[in-house]
Each structure stands twice: as C-alpha cells, then as structure tokens.
Amino acid sequence: MNRTARLYWLVEELRAAAPRPVTVAVLAARCEVSTRTVQRDLQALMEAGVPVRTATGRGGGWSIDAAMTLPPIRFTADEASALTVALAAADATAPHAGAARRAAQKLAASMSGPASAAAGVLATRIVTLPSPANPTVRAAVEQALAANAVLRLSYADAAGRASSRVVEPAGLLGAGGRWYLIAWCRTRQAGRGFRLDRIAEAVLTAEQAEPRDLGALLIGSVAAEAARPPALTPLIPPSSDA
Incomplete structure (x- = not known):
C-alpha cells in the first residue's frame, strides 16, 4: 500500500471506529507497516488540517471527528494533480480562497510518487498577480x-x-x-x-x-x-x- 492509499485508509479506519480511539499499534498491525510509519502518517494528517486527535493513557489512541470530515474520495493521479494546482492557484480575492489553499495542502500531503511529481511540474507553470483586495x-x-x-x-x-x-x-x-x-x-x-x-x-x-x-x-x-x-x-x- 503506497502512502496516498494508506492516508485514505487511515481516515476510513478512524471514521469507522469513531468516536472510539484506535491505538497506533492496532492501526500498524492492520495496515502491515511499522508503528513509526503510522505515527508519521497520522501526524501528517493532523498538520494538513484533518480533525484527527490523540489521547494518552488507558483507553487512549487516535480518533477523528466524523462529523467534521467527508468519506475519503479516491482521485486518479491526474485528478489529484489538477485539483491541487487549481486550488493552490486560487486568486486571493476569490471567495473562500483560504479554504481552497487548505484543501490544496491536504491533497498535496496525501500524494506521493508520480502524482506528487506531476503536481509539482504543473505548479511551476502557473503564476498569479498580487491583488489589492482586503x-x-x-x-x-x-x-x-x-x-x-x-x-x-x-x-x-x-x-x-x-x-x-x-x-x-x-x-x-x-x-x-x-x-x-x-x-x-x-x-x-x-x-x-x-x-x-x-x-x-x-x-x-x-x-x-x-x-x-x-x-x-x-x-x-x-x-x-x-x-x-x-x-x-x-x-x-x-x-x-x-
């Protein structure tokens, strides 16, 4: 399972278990990767703005606010690249430009390999002029x-x-x-x-x-x-x- 698929899988697993937390060890065993890899992926999801959180102590683990997320959508590499670039290039004056940039960051964080490289190439070919909008x-x-x-x-x-x-x-x-x-x-x-x-x-x-x-x-x-x-x-x- 590549990183993009694994990030989607982690969100699906946490949504299915919500509101109960799931430990890193359990997630790692189900995904057949190391606990370090799962911990790194969960941290990446958190930094990208996905509402995952962790609780320590007995009965602790990772959980997600299912009410604040959508079920994962599986994009093709071309679709993910196009969406990432289009969202990231949104004019600062456009409605909900801030949310568009955050969505682009989430998509970028979930991509790896050819999809990530393709998005990077497209991004170098798009420029925008600064806007005076407040x-x-x-x-x-x-x-x-x-x-x-x-x-x-x-x-x-x-x-x-x-x-x-x-x-x-x-x-x-x-x-x-x-x-x-x-x-x-x-x-x-x-x-x-x-x-x-x-x-x-x-x-x-x-x-x-x-x-x-x-x-x-x-x-x-x-x-x-x-x-x-x-x-x-x-x-x-x-x-x-x-």
Missing part, C-alpha cells in the same frame, strides 16, 4: 453569505466617491477577473453589485437578512446572462433555480 473584507463577505447576515459597507465607486451602505447579500459574481458582491442595498432600495476590491470595510452584523434571489437582482443588469460554473452544478439541489 482579506478581512473578503472574510466578512463570506461569513455574511454563509449566515445570511446583513453587512455594513464602506464603499468607493469607480469615481472614488465614498459611501456607507447597509446591504443584504444575495451572492457573488465573478467577471473580468474581478469579484462582486451582489446584494440588496437598503440605501438605494435596489439590487447593486459591489466590487470586492473597492470595499474599504465590511462589518458583519447580528441581523438576519431577508432572503434575496440572486437571479432576480441580476435582471436588467450587464450580468443578467451570468451562469453558475459547471463544476458547481452537482452541488445545487434540484429544487434550486438554475
């Missing part, structure tokens, strides 16, 4: 969308005119290498797009936003024909609008 602003926007919360924005338009807005987020639009928060603007009493790199400050409030339909807010705008990326289609419930 990571604090992006994080607040992400949290507001996830929690359906009202945001208070300090915003500058294309002419540099500053204003304060209270908005109800509806979604995110990517266009021309830029990201826009599409929201209902209480100040203008209409749907508006706010370019993320023009938001000087975004404050998350405790107020719940009125549910807003992203497609409805885009009607009549230059983004009226915007479509969801094909890769997201499997995640959208059948009852959701396309």
